[in-house]
Amino acid sequence: MLIGLQNVTFEFGARVIVKDATWHIQPNERIGLIGYNGTGKSTLLKLFVNQFSPSEGTVxxxxxxxxxYLHxxxxxxxxxxxxLQVAMSAFEKVIRLEKEIEDLGKELERTGDxxxxLEYTDKLHEMELLGGYNIQHKTEEVLQGLGFSNSDLNRPYKEFSGGWRMRVLLAKMILAKPDLLLLDEPTNHLDxxxxxxxxxxxxxxQGAVVIVSHDKFFLNRMVTKIVELYQRELHMYNGNYEFYEKEKAVRIEMQQKAYENQQDYIRQNERLVERFRAKASKAAMAQSIMKKLDKLDRIEDVAIERPDLRINFRVDKVPGRVLVELDHLSKAFGDNVILSNAKAEIERGDKIxxxxxxxxxxxxLLRIIADAEPYTGNRKWGHNVDESFYAQHQLEALALDNTILDEMRGCGSQMTDLELRAxxxxxxxxxxxxxxxxxxxxxxxxxxxxLxxxxxxxxxFLMLDEPTNHLDxxxxxxxxxxxxRYEGTLILVSHDRHFISKAANKIWEIVDGKIKEFKGPYDEWVAWNERMRKNGATEKQGHQKAKPAAVEAPAPPPVVNAPVNKELKKEIQxxxxxxxQAEEALNKNKALMLQLEKDLADPQIYSDKTRFLKAEQEYASAAKENERLEKDYEAVFTKLMELEG
Structure with a gap:
């Protein structure tokens, strides 16, 4: 065991964070520590590093x-x-040894003793064993992996923003190779x-890792054990986050049944107490039942922990087919060219x-689309676009003297205070x-x-810049x-892969100043990229094997190939x-189904049998047609992907 909690209870004033918890961390374990915001995950990590002391029990x-400990x-x-110097300070022992070797070298020059x-030779050997001659190379490798360029490495630490500073400190931590890494939201500042x-x-x-994170993709890839802080107790799950979700659903169902059974038992006994309390001959029995109920270890209702509230959007106007058109778009910050003559369209229903x-x-690019950033080129709104832009740097738009509820009331949503609070x-x-x-x-x-x-x-039309950063x-x-469920169109920037994979139906990348579009969800984009990488590597190997000793310039491709490209272009068009056409037919049929659903939801329709049977028949026919149109849509989409790929 590296470290552990033994029967630990920790309290903040009157609030209990964890009660009678036991948790032992073994070498090389990969653990995800999870729980709703505010339950005390970061507090638990502070117990491990002696920043807090337990009320009861031992660490x-x-x-x-x-x-x-990264926090x-x-x-x-x-x-x-x-x-580079900050990150290299992880190698304290090597740096100290370097100084000793330098001092011994000077003394040896002076005395020849x-x-x-002998001491100088021993220190050199120790330096070799510690890998001390490679520390700069290792440090550069880690910093570059975390997104720093070569030109950044010698810049002062104080010049960097908070997110980049956190990357430097993360680099220092992993280079130090402690037995246990405690990482509190390590992906928050990473792309x-x-x-x-x-x-x-x-x-x-080569060590144990405990990760506090809301990034499901990261946890699924990184951990083999989940520890959940839930209702002031630690619950262990031997698997990744996906395993935890399935197992947790089973445990919640069992806890809910146990809670309901206990509530039935309590109600029955309370009824007995009420019945017997007034009778002198039964008063002792009533008292006994009350004592038994007082001593009962109460099971908590799982529904109390976090109710499942539904967030619903309301869309007033239907826009035209194209919401935003970008053409000949260019943007640069000095020598850093972001966009160069770029072109793209955002269509109704896109979730990019x-x-x-x-x-x-x-x-x-998101700010350019929102018309909140200067640019050269053309950016044109479509018909009937009603946009909303969420960006964390625009928080100054909030009225400081308003309460949160006041701020929400001013949105013109016509929601009641009860709905706004929910x-x-x-x-x-x-x-x-x-x-x-x-x-x-x-x-x-x-x-x-x-948000x-x-x-x-x-x-x-929603434009969302890192919307999940402060959510559990x-x-x-x-x-x-x-x-x-949102019926509008959106474009979002996020590094949360779980969020992207579930919320988007298209992927945009900025590559060499151009906007590159992939028509499909994130999982398909990852698989497609992997295929492209493998195909690229195979082609490269093939070229290397076939390369002759005397290299001649390759002959240009024959002109006869040109008509083939024209045919391909014509087929793509x-x-x-x-x-x-398939998309329009599908949308039209879906609108018909929606209208028929509304008709069937009208109670008056059931008083007229002929009208009801007709509406029901029409709905069944539209549903069948929808199935056919979906298949046609997917077939054309697949064919188009093959041709464009």
Missing amino acids: ERGRETTIG QDLLSFDTNDSI EKTL LPSIEWLEKYLQHY ALIGANGKGKST LLGCFLFSGDDTDKKIRILSGGEKARVA AKTIVSKAN MHSVDLLISALN RQQKLFQ
Whole structure:
């Protein structure tokens, strides 16, 4: 065992965070620590590193156990040193040894003493065993993996923003190779390529890792055990997050049944007490039953922990087929070219995820679409577009003297206070929280208010920049569910792969200044990229094997190939037209089904048998037609993908 909690109870004032908890962490374990926001996950990590002491029980640690702890409070650290120097400070022993070798070298030059020579040789051997001659190379490799360029490495640490500073401290931590890594939301400040790099690195890490994260993809790939802090107890699940979700559903069902059975038992006994209390001969029996009920270990109702509230969008207007048209679009920051003569369209019903590495211009493009960023070229709104833009840097638009509820009332949603409070509950504002003034909220809380305002705006086009950053897993799932029901169009920027995979039906990337579109969800995009990589590697190997010793310039392709390309282009255009027709037919039929559903929901229809049977027959016929149209739509889509691929 590296470290563990033994019968630990921890309290913040009158609030119990965890009660009588036992948890032992073994070498090389991969553990995900999860729980709703505010339950105390970060507090548990602080118990492990002695920042807090338990109210009862003990924290047991192996004498030689070393711990690395990544958390938000580290951002208070500041220095003029370069980021390379900060990260290399992980190798304290090697740096100390380097100094000793340098001092011994100077003494040896001065005295030529044999004893000094022997000590100098021993230190050199120790340096070799510690891999001390490679520390700069290792450090550069890790920093580059986390997204830093070569030119960044010698820049002062203090020049970087909070997110980039956190990456430097993460690099330092993993280079130090402690026996146990405690990582509190490590992916919060990383882009997709950096998250993927971190996954690969940690999979081969020689030590135990405990991760607090709301990133389901990351947890599924990284952990083999889930520890959930739930109702002040620790619950263990031996599997990844997907396993936990299935097992948790079974446990909740069992707990709910046990709760209901116990409630029945309590009610029966309370009825007996009421019946016997007034009779002198039965008073002792009533007293005995009451004592028994007082001693009963009460099972909590699982529904109390977090009710499943539904976030619903309301869309007022239906826009035209094209909502936004981008043409000859260019944008640069000095020498950094983001877009160069780029072109794209956002069509009605699109749910686009704009993905890629930090610095590629995702948020810039989103601001250009929202007309909140200068650019050159053409950006044109379509007919009847009613847009709403959510971006964390726009939080200054919130009125500081308003309460959260006041701010929501001003959105023009016509929702009642009760409905607004229910919605705010999904965004982690419960009870009296809704009466807090905006000015006293943290940055994360303001971001959640701004997102809630976006949800109730009645817009038919949403632009969302990192909407899940300050939400727990449950709230992210509620948002996904709402966006799937949303009848409008949206484009979002996010590094949460679970969110992207569930919320988007198209992927946009910025590649070489152009907007590259993939017509399909994130999972298909990942699989397609993997195929392209493999095909590219195979072709490269084939070229290398076939390469002759004397290289001649390859002959240009014969002109006879040109008509083939024209034929391909013509076929793609034909399939695109068929695809558009299939999409329009499917949308028309869905609108008909929706109208027929409304007719069947009208109670008056059931008083007229002929009318009811006709509506029912028409609905069955439309449903059958929908099935046929779906198959046609998928067939044309697949053919188009093959031709364009």
